[in-house]
Amino acid sequence: MKIIAINGSPRRNWNTATLLNKALEGAESQGAETELINLYDLEYKGCISCFECKRKDGVHGKCAMKDDLTPVLEKLETADAIILGSPIYYMNITSSMLALLERFLFSHSIYSAEIPTVYPRKIQAGFIYTMNINEKLSDESGIKGVLRTHQKHIERMLGRQLELLYCYDTYQFTDYDKYESSIFSKEAKAKQKTEQFPIDCKEAFEMGVRLAENA
Numbered sequence: 001m002k003i004i005a006i007n008g009s010p011r012r013n014w015n016t017a018t019l020l021n022k023a024l025e026g027a028e029s030q031g032a033e034t035e036l037i038n039l040y041d042l043e044y045k046g047c048i049s050c051f052e053c054k055r056k057d058g059v060h061g062k063c064a065m066k067d068d069l070t071p072v073l074e075k076l077e078t079a080d081a082i083i084l085g086s087p088i089y090y091m092n093i094t095s096s097m098l099a100l101l102e103r104f105l106f107s108h109s110i111y112s113a114e115i116p117t118v119y120p121r122k123i124q125a126g127f128i129y130t131m132n133i134n135e136k137l138s139d140e141s142g143i144k145g146v147l148r149t150h151q152k153h154i155e156r157m158l159g160r161q162l163e164l165l166y167c168y169d170t171y172q173f174t175d176y177d178k179y180e181s182s183i184f185s186k187e188a189k190a191k192q193k194t195e196q197f198p199i200d201c202k203e204a205f206e207m208g209v210r211l212a213e214n215a
C-alpha cells in the first residue's frame with residue numbers, strides 16, 4: 001500500500017509539512033509505504049489548455065505536458081491514498097497546488113455526459129490546510145466555500161469523500177520579535193503553537209491512520 005503526500009508550501013519543514021509528515025507517520029503505523037513530494041522543488045506550469053487529454057483518438061487520463069510534474073502525476077495514478085497539504089495564500093490554496101490540481105483533475109475529466117471521471121480507481125484522499133487566521137475569522141471569511149470548489153472536483157474524480165483538516169492561527173516566523181507583526185499577540189501565537197498545534201498534529205496522524213485503513 002502506497003500513500004503519497006504533496007506539500008504545497010514552499011517551506012519544507014513548517015506547519016503544512018509537519019502536519020503532512022504526521023499524517024504519513026499515521027499511515028506508516030498501519031503498514032503503508034509513504035512518500036512526501038515538495039511541489040516547490042519542482043519546475044512546472046499549470047494546465048496550458050492543449051486539450052490533448054480530451055481528444056477522441058488520444059489517451060484520456062494522461063496530461064500531455066512534460067515537465068517535473070509528469071512523474072508526480074504518474075505516482076498519483078497508482079497511489080492507494082493521497083494526502084494534499086497547502087497553506088492558504090490570499091484566501092486560496094497556493095499557486096503551486098492549484099497548478100497541480102489543474103493538471104491532475106483536468107486530465108482525468110472528459111466532456112462526456114456518461115463518464116464523469118477517467119481516473120482508473122476509487123481511492124480516498126485527505127486535504128490539510130494551514131492558515132494564519134483563527135477559526136472564527138475563517139468561518140466569517142467564507143474561505144471554506146472557496147476551498148469546497150476544489151474539494152468537490154477531487155471527490156468527483158476519485159469517487160470518494162475527502163478527509164479534511166483545517167489548521168488555524170499558525171505560527172508564521174521563528175521569532176515574532178524579529179518581524180513586523182504588531183497586529184498579532186505573540187503570546188497568543190505561542191500558546192496556539194504549544195497547545196493547539198500538537199492537537200492538530202494528532203488529528204493529522206489519525207487522518208493518516210484512517211486513510212491507510214480504508215485504502
Ligand SMILES: Cc1cc2nc3c(=O)[nH]c(=O)nc-3n(C[C@H](O)[C@H](O)[C@H](O)COP(=O)(O)O)c2cc1C
Nearest residue numbers: 009014015016087088089090091130131132133170
Ligand atoms: C503570500 C502569503 C499569503 C497568505 N495569505 C493568507 C490568507 O489569505 N489567509 C490566512 O489565514 N493566512 C495567509 N497566509 C499565512 C499562511 O497561510 C500560514 O502562515 C500558513 O500556515 C503557512 O504555511 P507553512 O508554515 O506550511 O508555510 C499567507 C502567507 C503568505 C506567505
